Amino acid sequence: MPRITVNVDGIAYEEEVEPRLLLVHLLRDRLGRTGTPIGCDTGNCGACTVMLDGRSAKSCSVLAVQADGSDVVTIEGLAQGGEWHPMQRAFHEEHALQCGYCTPGMIMAAIDLLRDDPDPSEEAVREGLEGNLCRCTGYCNIVRAVRRGAAEMSRRSASESSAREVPAP
Amino acid sequence: MTEQLDAGLIGERIAESDQLNPPSAAHEVGKARRRKEDARLVTGRTTWTDNIQLPGMMYVAFLRSPMAHARITRVDTSAASGRPGVVAVYSGRDFVDEQGSLPCAWPVSEDVVIPDHPPMAVDEVRYVGEAVACVVATDRYRAADALEAIEIDYEPLDAVLDMTEALAEGSPKVHEAGNQAFTWKFAGGDIEEAFRDAPVVIERTYVQQRLIPSAMEPRAVVATTDGDAFTLYSATQIPHVLRVMLALTTGIPEHKLRVVAPDVGGGFGSKLQVTAEEVLALLLTRRLGRPVKWTESRSEGNLTVHHGRDQLQRISVAADRDGRVRGVKVDLLADMGAYLMLVTPGVPLLGAFMYNGIYKMDAYHFNCTGVFTTKMPTDAYRGAGRPEATFAIERAMDELAHELGMDPIELRRRNWITHEEFPYTTICGLTYDSGNYEAATERALALLGYDKLRAEQADRRDRRDPVQLGIGVSTFTEMCGLAPSRVLGSLSYGAGGWEHASVRMLPTGKVEVVTGSSPHGQGHETAWSQIVADALGVPFEDVSVLHGDTSVSHKGMDTYGSRSLVVGGVAVLAACEKVKDRAKELAAHLLEASADDIEFADGTFKVRGTEAGRTIQELALATFAAHDLPDGFEPALDADATFDPDNFSFPHGTHLCAIEVDTETGASKIRTYVAVDDVGSVVNPLIVEGQVHGGIAQGIAQALFEEAVYDTEGNLLTTTMADYLIPSAADLPDFVTDRTETPATTNPLGVKGVGEAGTIASTPAVVNAIVDALRPYGVNDVRMPCTPERIWRAVTEGGDR
Numbered sequence: 028m029p030r031i032t033v034n035v036d037g038i039a040y041e042e043e044v045e046p047r048l049l050l051v052h053l054l055r056d057r058l059g060r061t062g063t064p065i066g067c068d069t070g071n072c073g074a075c076t077v078m079l080d081g082r083s084a085k086s087c088s089v090l091a092v093q094a095d096g097s098d099v100v101t102i103e104g105l106a107q108g109g110e111w112h113p114m115q116r117a118f119h120e121e122h123a124l125q126c127g128y129c130t131p132g133m134i135m136a137a138i139d140l141l142r143d144d145p146d147p148s149e150e151a152v153r154e155g156l157e158g159n160l161c162r163c164t165g166y167c168n169i170v171r172a173v174r175r176g177a178a179e180m181s182r183r184s185a186s187e188s189s190a191r192e193v194p195a196p
Numbered sequence: 197m198t199e200q201l202d203a204g205l206i207g208e209r210i211a212e213s214d215q216l217n218p219p220s221a222a223h224e225v226g227k228a229r230r231r232k233e234d235a236r237l238v239t240g241r242t243t244w245t246d247n248i249q250l251p252g253m254m255y256v257a258f259l260r261s262p263m264a265h266a267r268i269t270r271v272d273t274s275a276a277s278g279r280p281g282v283v284a285v286y287s288g289r290d291f292v293d294e295q296g297s298l299p300c301a302w303p304v305s306e307d308v309v310i311p312d313h314p315p316m317a318v319d320e321v322r323y324v325g326e327a328v329a330c331v332v333a334t335d336r337y338r339a340a341d342a343l344e345a346i347e348i349d350y351e352p353l354d355a356v357l358d359m360t361e362a363l364a365e366g367s368p369k370v371h372e373a374g375n376q377a378f379t380w381k382f383a384g385g386d387i388e389e390a391f392r393d394a395p396v397v398i399e400r401t402y403v404q405q406r407l408i409p410s411a412m413e414p415r416a417v418v419a420t421t422d423g424d425a426f427t428l429y430s431a432t433q434i435p436h437v438l439r440v441m442l443a444l445t446t447g448i449p450e451h452k453l454r455v456v457a458p459d460v461g462g463g464f465g466s467k468l469q470v471t472a473e474e475v476l477a478l479l480l481t482r483r484l485g486r487p488v489k490w491t492e493s494r495s496e497g498n499l500t501v502h503h504g505r506d507q508l509q510r511i512s513v514a515a516d517r518d519g520r521v522r523g524v525k526v527d528l529l530a531d532m533g534a535y536l537m538l539v540t541p542g543v544p545l546l547g548a549f550m551y552n553g554i555y556k557m558d559a560y561h562f563n564c565t566g567v568f569t570t571k572m573p574t575d576a577y578r579g580a581g582r583p584e585a586t587f588a589i590e591r592a593m594d595e596l597a598h599e600l601g602m603d604p605i606e607l608r609r610r611n612w613i614t615h616e617e618f619p620y621t622t623i624c625g626l627t628y629d630s631g632n633y634e635a636a637t638e639r640a641l642a643l644l645g646y647d648k649l650r651a652e653q654a655d656r657r658d659r660r661d662p663v664q665l666g667i668g669v670s671t672f673t674e675m676c677g678l679a680p681s682r683v684l685g686s687l688s689y690g691a692g693g694w695e696h697a698s699v700r701m702l703p704t705g706k707v708e709v710v711t712g713s714s715p716h717g718q719g720h721e722t723a724w725s726q727i728v729a730d731a732l733g734v735p736f737e738d739v740s741v742l743h744g745d746t747s748v749s750h751k752g753m754d755t756y757g758s759r760s761l762v763v764g765g766v767a768v769l770a771a772c773e774k775v776k777d778r779a780k781e782l783a784a785h786l787l788e789a790s791a792d793d794i795e796f797a798d799g800t801f802k803v804r805g806t807e808a809g810r811t812i813q814e815l816a817l818a819t820f821a822a823h824d825l826p827d828g829f830e831p832a833l834d835a836d837a838t839f840d841p842d843n844f845s846f847p848h849g850t851h852l853c854a855i856e857v858d859t860e861t862g863a864s865k866i867r868t869y870v871a872v873d874d875v876g877s878v879v880n881p882l883i884v885e886g887q888v889h890g891g892i893a894q895g896i897a898q899a900l901f902e903e904a905v906y907d908t909e910g911n912l913l914t915t916t917m918a919d920y921l922i923p924s925a926a927d928l929p930d931f932v933t934d935r936t937e938t939p940a941t942t943n944p945l946g947v948k949g950v951g952e953a954g955t956i957a958s959t960p961a962v963v964n965a966i967v968d969a970l971r972p973y974g975v976n977d978v979r980m981p982c983t984p985e986r987i988w989r990a991v992t993e994g995g996d997r
Contacts, residue, residue: 047337056335061247062240064461066412067494071917074412102240115238119230122882125890126717127237128412128461134238153925160917162412162462163717164886165893165954166925 031095035060036104044091051075051086053094054101062103063131066160073159076132077101083139085132085158102131113183114138117176118169125163133159137173145181147174224726224736225945228882231722232741233715236459243458245416245431250487253418254283256480257339258473258490259329259346260499261321264357264570264910265370266350268319268328276331276345281338284484285346287329288316291479296445298535299470301437301690302542304566308378311371311568313535315472321350322370322534322570324911325499327472332480332488355910359508359529359567370534370568377532377566378541382548384623385559390523394514398595404584405980406506406531406904408920409577411716413461414497419477420487425452430474433463434754435714437691439746441470441538446478453478457744460716464894465576466501467716468756469538495915503904504577506531507544511551511588519600519610523559526551526588532566533573540575541566545687546675546757547581549624553589554633554673554848555611560623570910576756578894579952582674583959590670590960594967595976604669604964605637605646612671619941626675628846629941631874633671636936640850640872643932649854649868657972662860665867666969668853670961676949677762677845694840695759696751697767699728699775701833703820705813707732707739709771712752713764714744718951719883720760724768726879727945731772732812733799751838758847758949761879766943767839774835779815782833785826786810786818845940845948849873851892851957855965859973862988864900864966866929873953874936877946881935884950888933891954897923898955899962903981921981 028043035058042057054060054077065087066074075086078100086099105112114134117123124130133156140147140155147155152173153166161169236242273285288295291314298313316327329346333339354368361367362375369375391397418429426448432438435457443450460467473490480488492500510527530544544564552560579586593611597604613620615632622628641647646667653665678684681692696712709724725739742748753763776796783801784791793804802809810818815833818824822831854868871888878884901921905913914920939946959980966982967975974994978986 045337052336055247056249059249060240061244062242064242064244064413065246066414067917069494069916069918072412072494102238106239111238118238119234122231122886124234124237125719125886126412126460126462127233127242128244130237131240149930153928157924157926160412160922160924162410162464162894162922163890165889165891165931166928167889167930168886170925170930 029092031092033094033097033099035099036101046090046092048091049087050089050091050094053091054086060101060103063101064128066128071160072129073136074129074132076135076159078135078139083136102134105134113179114176117172117179121168121172121175123164123168123172129159129161133161133169137176140173141177141180146177149174224729225879227726227880229722229726229736229880231719232725233719233721244413244461245418245429245458246491248418248429248458250418250420253487253489254332254334254484255336255339256477256488256490257331257336257343258327259343260496261317261324261326261328263321263350263352264324264355265353266321267353268317268321268348269351270349271329272347273329275347276342279338279342279345281334282331282342283334284332285329285342288314288318291316292318294479295475298472298475298537299441299445300536300538300540302539302688304541304545304688305378305380308541309371309373310536311373315475323572325572330476332484355570357569357571357906357908357910359531359569362567362569363565370570375568377536377568380545380564382562382624384625385523387523387525387559387561390559391514394522395517396515396596396599398513398592398599400511400592400595400977402509402511402588402591403979404505404507404509404587407504407577407898407902408498408904408914409464409466409501409504410920410922411462411464411466414492414494415467415471415473415501416489416491417474417477418487418489419481421481421485423485425454426478426481427454427456428474428478429456429458431460431467432457433460433467433714433716433756435744435746436712436752436754438470438474442474442478445470445475448478454747457714463716464578465504465580465756468576469502494917498915498920499912500572502537502575503533503572504574505584506574507584509584509588511592513592513596515596517600519602519607521555521557521611523557524551524589525561526563528564530564530566531571531574532568533571534568535573537573537575540573542689543574543576543581545581547585549626549675550582550585551589552623553586554613554671556613557623571906578891578955580757582952583895583956586670586672586674586956587960590672591964594669594964598971605641608669608671627843628673629843630938631673631846631848632936632938633848636848636872636874637671637850639934639936640852640870643872643934644852644854644868644870646852663856663858664969664972666855666857666965666967668855668961668963668965668968670851670957670964672851672957673846673848674952674956675844675846676758676952677841678757678759679844680842681840691753692840693753693763694838695753695764695767696836696838697764697771698836699771699834701775701816701819703817705734705738705816707734708742709739709768710742710749711764711768712749712754713760714752714754715760716755718755718760719880723761723879723883724765727765727768728772731769732775734812758951761947762845762943762949763839763841765879765947766945767837769944770837770839771835774837775833778833778835779812781826782815782818782829783810786824841942843942845876845942847873847875847948847950847953849953849957851961853961853965855962855969857966857969857987859991862984862991864982864987866962868932869929870932871954871957872934872936873950874938875950875953876940876948877937878935879945879947885933887950888954889931891952892931892958893923893928895955895958896928896962899959899980899982901927901981
């Protein structure tokens, strides 16, 4: 069986896997990272979206062996130092989740969307999240949350870059 | 059901006790609290059933029938048994003596036929997807591998797919007893008189297409036993009902069976079921003595999670020339699918009392036939019966308005119950306790800019603009808050409609609330905390809500039919009132005063006119210590309450949809969607708005996108999310929502329920808008889902497509 090394939420794992094992099953069944759920078997729903080397990927459509040597961030690795990511907080504040099953994937896809468009319009958010399905919210509050999260992330990165510009004493 | 309402025993008691904190902006009830549930959901610390791993656990996979109807002539599991990792392989015959029959709890009529429904088919299969065998293996991949090695021979039988043909003489039979599952009638007023010489009669046939509920979390079950007792974890809406039904089905004594609904990822009625897989998981763990897990794939779920709707409605409306409705007749065929599951035959009955909508009329007649076909059984899906009824009457009202050359809003005004007329007993015998259709409609018209859009519509019609504008109206009500037990009994339902709650005062003054309702996304933990915070005067943060585990919450009727707040929330309030009664007695003792002189406000019991008092937290501690209690006072403040409502609740609202329809391509685009709902008093406006949003999305989905399609041999073609089109964010507009607030008079919270309202209201609003856009083309109906192709054909060919 192929042996892979994969870093998941900051922990380095070395695993022997069947070539057919899906990344999402590696995460859930082998590594116990059950924060990433599975909603379909055709790559349509996006519930299993994770960050694979910094870009969003549907982990049901990636083989574990394809993730060899990669860095995976799941919803469980998003909070830093006990503080939620701005997008997690925005989803909470805007009531952008009900049952919450799509939420991990939705948050991951939203963060990735902002890499290309840090200040997306409502329409851009709707188009950008087309690959992530939610059955509870009707998407109104998800759209609001993504834009709120975007604003907060922009504010933070602006204050971080201005902090960097301050010369050391 | 026809008697006048009273407030109910608990409501009276609460009113007399003069201790109900009225909802107010200064208190928790009414506040847009962010949800307590979110913390685990946004960080991935959720306990979905499929997350549960038990030591030594085995995985189950099911082999499912590839034929819509066939006799099983041979089963050979030997090759599969030898596959690596396989622990056991069974067919239906291996469980023939113990698997029983999946239950139907709603034998609606004397003539109902309830066929035997083995969890795994033994001799005959009756729909594609029916379980015929299963593999238990060391992991899910090996279980799936071994399915390929099971050999089954089938002798094909005729599929039965069309309801009308199924009832015709000489049709192939789904079951030996024939294809008619039941008949059910209701008559109010003199229908002959209403239709005799009526100046206007509208007759229409509407197809409620088959839908797949599609909760985002697929079903999953984990079962385990210690050799004596059993625990079943399931992605279910109904842990309590499930426990009772599983005990009856499997013979496992109820007290040896614990059912747990952990975090559940949506339901919409689809998890209001006792499933084959739940029964078999218990039987497998009993036989093998090991924990087993089964998790469905989405494709498996589309085939075998019960479907919704699938009715053929013939509706006739008789009216006077001035628009006054004289009577409504409904003739309904309801597709049961192959078997009657938990409430399959009851779904059309939940609509039977709603075809009169919000309107006054002289007579109403309803006639329904349930029909067996060789398809997946239907059962409750968000709204269950009421979306169908609302669709038919609201579509017919628009047709009548068109026939009379009258504005559809004006026609409704001439027929609806005015706000001075409540409580109003309808032609169906339901007493609508409160409402204000005028106020909701005025608000909706203003938000939409109705007159301006009508002017734009006229202009586009004049210009023969290829993109036409349509405006759809839906003024709806629904009966929810299921339900008064005696009414359910009169409709032959197998259980009651009460709900249970317990409130426990912990020594440190914190509060645990146990609820019999079973949330799967609604936000009960937050809303119940708000109710308790106000009732007991404790901080919102100090309340924990426990649910979904029959060993913790021993008693309940669970969550469906927009009942949780209206029945379960009121039970929580009633339990709090009992806690306060006990606390008051203790406070009087400790303060050396008469209980009559004790006042309660903001969590403190005070002697009237003094500052001497005890907080409820101090009293909780005093009962824990139990050093100084009144003689004979049991050392506890805890209380239970079970609430059974006297009446249904009747949320209502006005939904308006403005849609642009491209007559050259058939494409439609919702331009504005306005929803003004009246769900009575509101505990948490954020949660209410979320429920309305999601409900509207599902109703729009029925109107525009979704349909479960079977081919002529009975194969489901829409087995994936690529084929069954659940709308994405890109397919839906933002919704404009607002509320009017006319409190329910039948419960002390004044609440009416909100889970289903959006879905019930929105489907007719959208289709009415499409038809309205296409009136100049002679179109009077477009069949759902109104796809571009169907719209284009309607424009090209006219009439009803």
